[in-house]
Amino acid sequence: MAVSGAPGRPPRPTLPTLPALPDPATEAVLGSGLIEELSYALGGPFHFLLPDAFRDNLDAMRAALTDAGVDGFVYFxxxxxxxxxxxxQCAALGAGVDVASVGELREALGHGVRGENLVVTGPAKGHDLLRLAVRQGALIAVDALDELDAVVTTVLNGTVRPARLLLRCLPPDQPHSRFGMNDAELATAMDRCVQAGDAVRMEGFSFHLSGYAVQPRADLAARLVDLCLKARVLGLEACRISIGGGLPVSYTDANSWQTFLGEQNSGHYHAGKSFSSGDFYPYHSPAAGADALRALLAARPEGHGQSVAELLKDSGVELLMEPGRALLDRAGATVFRIQGVKDREGYQLLTVDGTSLSLSEQWFNSEYLPDPYLLSRDADAPAGTYPASVGAATCLESDILTWRKIPFPRRPRTGDLLVYPNTAGYQMDSNESPFHDLALPPKVVVDHTERPRPRWRLDRHFT
Incomplete structure (x- = not known):
C-alpha cells in the first residue's frame, strides 16, 4: 500500500491540516507492510502498540529528575x-503503577508489579479496594475524612501491616474540584493520623490539578512541601509529595497548531459542525513530557526564593508523579479500514469498520485532530487534494470519527486503511463500546528493534 499523509510528505491543502510530528518508529511500521496483513488477519479495526516508546519516555523523565538532583518516583x-x-514494562523497569479499582490493582500485581510500587488514587474507594491495597503495601491517596476513617478501620480489623497514606489536598485555585480536602479537613486528617498511631504511615500529600500550566502546579507543589514540614512537627513521616499527572504531549508543531486554530471554522466540518477552540486538547505544547517536568522543577513557586527542585532537596521530600499520556507519547496508533465512500458536495464521506468510541475525544465535545495517514490499496489511486470526513459503522447520525474534512493527497477508496497516529494516550480506551455487538479493537504489540521486519503479538490483558 502507498502511504499518504506521512510526515515529510505533506498534502497540498485547501483546508486546515494538523500533521503529526515525525515518528520514525511509526513510519517504519507503516512502511513495512505489516499493517495490511494485520487488518486482513484481525478482520476489523485494531490498535498497534510500540513499547520502546514507553521505555524512552520513562527514561527521559527519570533523567530529568536526576539532572535536577531530585529524588523521585514515576507511577504510570x-x-x-x-x-x-x-x-x-513497569515491572521490568522498576516503575510504579497508579490504579483506581480492584481490577486495575489485580492486573498490575498479576503482571509483576510489586504492591509497594502501586499508588491507589480515585475518590471514595470501596472496602475491597482499601483492604487489598493495605495488604499489598500500596500507597493510598486518601481523598476525604470518611475515607481516612475507613482505612484506619480496615487496619484495625485485622490487616497485619500499617496503611501507607498520602493526604490529598484540594487545590485553592480550583475550589470546586471534587477531589481533595480543604485546609480544615487536612488539619483534622493529620490529627487523626497522629491518633491512629502505628495503624498508619502518613507519608505525605498529593493533589489532583486540572490543566497543564506549569506555574500553578509549581505553586501547589511548594504548598505540599510546606505541609510536609508542618506534619513532621506532629510526629508524622511526611517525606513525599505527589503532583499527579498533567505533563502535556505535543502532537504537532507550534506553527501547524496556531495556523489550524486561526483557520478552522464550521465550514471545514461535515454538516457544518462547530467546535470551540477551548474544547480542543492543546495539541502543541512548548514544553512537553520530560521537558515539562524539567520546566516544573526549575520553576520558582510564588512567595518562594527557590525553585521547586531546591525546595524538594532542602526539605528532604521525594517527588512522586503519575503521568499517563506523557508516558504513552508516540507509543501506538489506531487502524481502520474504509468500507464505504459517499460523494458529498465538495468532499467525501468515508465509513470505516469501527466506531468513534475508539477515539475518545468525543467524550469532551471535541475530536481527535491529528491527521490520519491514508494507506492506499492501489498505487494508482488518483493524486491531488481529496477532502473527506470519516464516519463510523453504526446507526447513529452523530457517530463520526472525524467531522473535519481532511484534505487527503489521494482519493480514498473502499479497502484503503486509515491510521490515526499517536493514539495510545487515552484515545484507545476511555470510551470504547461493543455497540451493535461490534468487537472492541484488539491491541497488537509490535517489536521492530534490530529486525529487518517488525514482528507482533496480541497484548496479554487479562480481560
Whole structure:
C-alpha cells in the first residue's frame, strides 16, 4: 500500500491540516507492510502498540529528575491505556503503577508489579479496594475524612501491616474540584493520623490539578512541601509529595497548531459542525513530557526564593508523579479500514469498520485532530487534494470519527486503511463500546528493534 499523509510528505491543502510530528518508529511500521496483513488477519479495526516508546519516555523523565538532583518516583497512570504491555514494562523497569479499582490493582500485581510500587488514587474507594491495597503495601491517596476513617478501620480489623497514606489536598485555585480536602479537613486528617498511631504511615500529600500550566502546579507543589514540614512537627513521616499527572504531549508543531486554530471554522466540518477552540486538547505544547517536568522543577513557586527542585532537596521530600499520556507519547496508533465512500458536495464521506468510541475525544465535545495517514490499496489511486470526513459503522447520525474534512493527497477508496497516529494516550480506551455487538479493537504489540521486519503479538490483558 502507498502511504499518504506521512510526515515529510505533506498534502497540498485547501483546508486546515494538523500533521503529526515525525515518528520514525511509526513510519517504519507503516512502511513495512505489516499493517495490511494485520487488518486482513484481525478482520476489523485494531490498535498497534510500540513499547520502546514507553521505555524512552520513562527514561527521559527519570533523567530529568536526576539532572535536577531530585529524588523521585514515576507511577504510570493505568487509566490512560488498559494494555498489559505497559504494566509489563513497569515491572521490568522498576516503575510504579497508579490504579483506581480492584481490577486495575489485580492486573498490575498479576503482571509483576510489586504492591509497594502501586499508588491507589480515585475518590471514595470501596472496602475491597482499601483492604487489598493495605495488604499489598500500596500507597493510598486518601481523598476525604470518611475515607481516612475507613482505612484506619480496615487496619484495625485485622490487616497485619500499617496503611501507607498520602493526604490529598484540594487545590485553592480550583475550589470546586471534587477531589481533595480543604485546609480544615487536612488539619483534622493529620490529627487523626497522629491518633491512629502505628495503624498508619502518613507519608505525605498529593493533589489532583486540572490543566497543564506549569506555574500553578509549581505553586501547589511548594504548598505540599510546606505541609510536609508542618506534619513532621506532629510526629508524622511526611517525606513525599505527589503532583499527579498533567505533563502535556505535543502532537504537532507550534506553527501547524496556531495556523489550524486561526483557520478552522464550521465550514471545514461535515454538516457544518462547530467546535470551540477551548474544547480542543492543546495539541502543541512548548514544553512537553520530560521537558515539562524539567520546566516544573526549575520553576520558582510564588512567595518562594527557590525553585521547586531546591525546595524538594532542602526539605528532604521525594517527588512522586503519575503521568499517563506523557508516558504513552508516540507509543501506538489506531487502524481502520474504509468500507464505504459517499460523494458529498465538495468532499467525501468515508465509513470505516469501527466506531468513534475508539477515539475518545468525543467524550469532551471535541475530536481527535491529528491527521490520519491514508494507506492506499492501489498505487494508482488518483493524486491531488481529496477532502473527506470519516464516519463510523453504526446507526447513529452523530457517530463520526472525524467531522473535519481532511484534505487527503489521494482519493480514498473502499479497502484503503486509515491510521490515526499517536493514539495510545487515552484515545484507545476511555470510551470504547461493543455497540451493535461490534468487537472492541484488539491491541497488537509490535517489536521492530534490530529486525529487518517488525514482528507482533496480541497484548496479554487479562480481560
Amino acid at each position: 497512570a493505568k487509566k490512560a491505556n488498559k494494555a498489559a504491555v505497559w504494566i509489563e
